[in-house]
Amino acid sequence: MTPLLSIENLSVVIHRSDPGDSGRQIAALSNVSLDVNAGEVVGLVGESGGGKSMVARSIVGLLPPGSRATGRVLFAARPGAGEQVDVLTMDRAALAGHRGRGAALCFQNPRGALSPTRTAGRQLTDRLTTHQGMALGRAREAARELFEQVGIRDPGRRLDAYPHELSGGMAQRVMISLATGCAPGLLIADEPTTGLDVTLAREILRQLRHAADTDRRGVLLISHDLASVAEVCDRVVVLYAGAVVETGPAGRVLRTPAHPYTRTLVASVPQVDGHPVVATPGGMPLLARAPTACPFAPRCGHADDTCRTQHPATTEWGAGWQVACYHPQAENLAGNLAGSPATQAGGARTATQAGPAGPRPPAGPAAPVPAAVPRTVLSVEDAHVVYRSRFGGGGHHALRGVSLQVAAGETVGVVGESGCGKSTLARLVLGLVRPAAGRVTLAGHDLSRIRGRRLRRLRIRAQLVFQDPIGSLSPRRTAADAIAEPLRAQGVPAAERAGRVAAALARMGLDESILPRRPHELSGGQAQRVGIARALVGGPDLVVFDEPTSALDVTVQAQILQVVAELTGDESRGRVFISHDLATVRGFCDRVVVLYLGRVVEEGPVAEVFSNPRHPYTRALLSSVPSLGAGFAGPRLELVRDLEEADAATGCPLAARCPLVTDRCRAEPQELVGYGASRAACWRVPEMPELLRGGGAGA
Amino acid sequence: MAAPGPGAGGGRRFATGLIVSGSVVLALAVLAAALAPLLSQWGPTEIDPAGTLAPPGGDHLLGTDVNGMDVWSRVLHAARVDLGIVVAAVALAVLFGSALGLVAGYLGGWLDDLLMRLLDIFQAFPMFIMALVVAALLGGGTINLVIVIALVNAPAYARLVRAEARSVRELPFVEASVTSGSGTLAVLWRHVLPNSLTPVRVIAPLNCGWAMLTLAGLSFLGLGVPVPTAEWGAMISLGASDVVAGRWWTSVPPGLFLLASVLGFSLLGEGLQERAATGGPASSGVGR
The missing domain is CATH 3.40.50.300 (P-loop containing nucleotide triphosphate hydrolases)
Structure with missing residues (x-):
């Protein structure tokens, strides 16, 4: 069968025409080939700058100005009919039709992608009337059904809501209904769960899986969340510096990766089962032209001279599994982590110090509040x-x-x-x-x-390390200035400041050359180290x-x-x-x-x-966390609805969402009840193990 | 990051063009002001006993006005007065307005309400009425003219900087500074102020153009500089009646100089605005 989408040797080069760096070019994609079949969810993973979004953009013909694409992006307008059209050669009118009905894009930031001055329903009916030629009344009815399908509570009311009245999860659901509304053959979801809570992310991914399974759509899921991709996708494509480094069955590739980069990615993800994180130094390069050597070689522990001089061809590694590497690794990832070159490259640093069975003394049995012995x-x-x-x-x-x-x-x-x-x-x-x-x-x-x-x-x-590393540094102040600020506020003399800043910097493993730089000249990782140095410098x-x-x-x-x-x-x-x-x-x-x-x-x-x-909420959170490893081992629980602020009013705040809810939960506010060395705010704590063993758990 | 397309690159080139042409025009005006005594043999208020309203040519490059003063010399010397008053007035407005806006925007609360309502009242008066009031209270004179023009323009800066400060104070780096134990003044000076001035840098040159027209307007109404001083607005006012009689040289040259200077400020301002709109972080480093 012809695939719904087949990208063949797609290369995209972007030319910058700023007077400052004229002639500068970026090889955003180099010889990328991938297929998406109807009814299949394909994951596209890799770090930012790897070219994930560029693939999505070329499929809908939305490449940034100044870019030149070569290769083919073949799309089967009517799956099964066998005829394919090259998106790159489409004219304006053909593209307009292709975008609505052929391939639809679901954006990362749903609130930004929804127009703030039109109601959510109106934005959906607009699409239906334009692309499907529906009358307004029918479109509205269809919109209500679409909202219901994506799990929006009270769809009739939400049709008339403006985007700012929707929660983040609700907005993402609206976004999916917009994308699926015109029954496109291919749904492209660009980081649809970034910034959403685990419980919600799980639900959104389920919607995407549903679109592939029941409606036979092809879904291209772009994500940096490897665990989710492993759970939801049939196949996965790993991009590094604009080139495909590994592709194959999602679960197997992400659990036993063969390419050193994929192994690096997987080893970097923290796991709920306490699996230690292994860091690999360095960052992704921005290439000016298609790579002539393996782009990962400088960070790779297995690289030899061949890797540094020749670009590895894609070779078959297993059934439907391809790797672009001279030294694909076969050993089990988890067992090999301790001795992997990545750790050695990190110097004397060990992996996380305390796993679940770490060397820490267990807290006193009946002391939920730690004794005052350590201050x-x-x-x-x-x-x-x-x-x-x-x-x-x-x-x-x-x-x-x-x-x-x-x-x-x-x-x-x-x-x-x-x-x-x-x-x-x-x-x-x-x-x-x-x-x-x-x-x-x-x-x-x-x-x-x-x-x-x-x-x-x-x-x-008390010092704070912020979520947004670059934003927490003043754009007009240097890194040195930022780190020294707590010292200045304490009245430490300038001569002493320099020494203490240098010490804090060294502790973060940063070079002194970054001191005169301003935030926009720092990478995210460097900026966050500067932020931590600032937090520590004043002791x-x-x-x-x-x-x-x-x-x-x-x-x-x-x-x-x-x-x-x-x-x-x-x-x-x-x-x-x-x-x-x-x-x-x-x-x-x-x-x-x-x-x-x-x-x-x-x-x-x-x-x-x-x-x-023991608390259903904690259990539900843990149950929702996607995992590449064993994941959460105990009996799982699932919350029944999205979070709503009003739930906090009376009784147990979780009552509206809890699968184990009783009338008592709805009526009484909950006190913390002790168990082991812990406490949980649920009156059913004592009977929880039995409840979970019984049929009560909605797993 | 969204990649700026070729349009953006063209936009930057266009912006640079505007900035350069505006700067050239203004540089010429400054040069004229600086070299005025060298470029003309007559003093700006020197009366040529040989004749009034002499046409251009001969002793007087651009002729003389109704008082027998050399128009060329006066036009050049007026550049000193006009540029000086305008730049001083706008600088004063920026200083005063920014300080007010910074405090109101960062601290917020009742102080913000109070300051903004006072500004509302202040701005409710038409500009020329206010100029009259100030002139009546403080008397005429160049310094007072600077104060009037500064007062008229300061509220705009106060509002601009207040709006910026209100958004900047919510940014994480301001919170980072507060949690570092820095005092309010240090936070304002080191973090909020430098990051709130971006629009001011764009508006100030444009504002100089408007201020120049304000000054000319005030002078035209007789509220400007004291009489014999050379000033473009006053010269236009004085020569306006001559035009009817066919004596264009008393009012057209100061008009052209005024036009050129305002244009210079506008080009510079527009250029900066364009650059701010198209440029990334590279352009935010312009000036401090």
Whole structure:
């Protein structure tokens, strides 16, 4: 059968015409070939700059101006009929038809891709009336059905909602309904789950799988999330520096990769089962012309002179499995990680220091709050935070009674979906917001009571590492300036500052040559190291990491996680590590706190909470995390609906979504109940093991 | 990052063209101002007893005006007065307006409300009425003219910088500075101010053009510089009646100089605006 889409030897070169760098060109894609069949989900993975989006753009004929494409992008307008058209040679009119009905694109940022001044329903009916020639009334009915199909609660009402009234997940669902609305043969999803919570991401991916299975569409899923690709896709194509390095059956390629780059990628992904992360130094090159050698050779532990002088041809590695490498690796990845050259290249650094069975002493059996023997650096007691709206009463209740203790030398993970109050907790601890009720004690001082100069002094005791590494540095200040800022604020003399900045920089493994650079001249990984250096330079008692890796590429993420893991050996300060990604927390935290709608729903030692959580929410989160390894081992749970703010009003906040809900849950607010060394806010904690063993679990 | 296409590259070249041509025109005006005594043998207020309203040619390159003063010399010397007043006034407006906007935008709250309502009241008065009031209160004179023009233009900068500061203060690097223990003044000076001035850099040259027209307008109404001083607006005003009698040389030359200078400022401003719109981070490094 003719494939729905077959890309043959596609190369794209982009010419830049800026006066500054005239004649500069980038080889965005080099000899890329791939097929997508009807009813198949093909994953396209690789780090940013690898050319993933360029492939998507060439399929819909949306290449950036100044680019030249060679090769063929053959598309079967009517699958089965056997005739194929080359998208690259289509004229304007043909392209317009192709984009709506042939191939549809689902963007990464759904809110940005939806027009803010038109209702969601209107944007969908517009497409239906244009491409399908439907009358408005019928289009509206069809739109309602499409909304329902993608799992939008109350579709009739959402038709008239403007994009800003939709949550991120809802907007992504609308986006999918827009893309599938005109029944395209091929659906291209460009990072559709980036920025979404695990529970939602799972649901969106299920929608895509559904489109392939029931509607026989071809789906090209572009993602950097390897675990999701391994679970959802039939086949996977791995891109590096614009060239295909490995392609084959998704599950097998991503679990036992043969190409060293794919192995690097897979080894960089943190796993919920506590599998250690291995970082590979270096970054992806931007090529000016099609590579004449293996583009990965400079970072590869297996590279020899052949790799550095000749470009490897694609060779058959297994059934439908091809690798472009002179030295494909056959051994099992997990078993070989410790001795892999990547680790050696990282110098004396070890992989994450504390796995699940790490050398840490287990917390005392009946001590959910750690004893004061190691000094307590942070104590939050029953804190409430309300963001008041400027006009009139009301406001957003971001934290509803959170208690948290952090001792020196300890790393506490804080996890939860977005909107659960994680970042508010960080802001509270740093004295950026004041609690409406409750107390925050930092290094022995009550943060909520002092003001002015004393507050500023105290703020230096707690430092924050930001989510957006580049954005957290002032565009007009150099890296040296940024790192020195806490010292300047403390009144450290200029002569002493330089030395301490250099020391902090060296600790991050950065070269002094980056000191005079401004943020836009730094890579994401470098900028985040500068951010961590700034946080450490003043010798704080507490460092708060607010999703420090979520804006970074996988291999860079692994590098930063390794830096953070090294810091966990420091007994003089406490650390709080905030993340929506449970797997990143698993590696090096001692304790974990799970937040849901501004409340602590479960807390305890990482090993206990992650292996056998008693709260349905934690269990559901863990169950949703896609994994390349064994994944979450225990009985799984699934939440039934998307998160809604209003759920927090009465009773257990999870009641509306919990598969184990009873009338008592709806009526009573929940208190933390102890089990082992942990606590969970669910009255059914004692009976949880039995409940899960019984038929109650909706797995 | 979205790749700028060929349009963007063309846009940058266009922007550079605008900036260069504007700068050349302004450089000529500055040169004329600087070399005025060398370029003409007459003083700007020197009266030639030999004749009033002499046509161009002979002793007087551009003739004389109704008072018997040399038009060429006056036009050149007026460049000093006009450029000086305008640049001083806009600089003052930027300084005052930015400071006000920075404080209001960063601190917010009741102070912001108060300052902005005061600006509303201030801006409710027509400009020329205000000039009259200031002139009546402080008296005429060049310094007061600078103050009037600065006052008229400052609110625009206050609003511009306030809007920028309000968005900049939400950016992570400002929060990073606060959590580093820096005081409010340090945060404002080191982080918020430099990152809030981008639109000011674009607007200020354009504003110089408008300010020049304002100055000419005030002078035309007799609210400008004291009488014998050479100033383009005043010269146009004085020579306006001569045009009817066919004596174009008393008003057209100052008009052309005024036109050229305003054009120079406009080209420069438009060029900077264009560059800001098309350029990436490279252009944000222009000036400090």
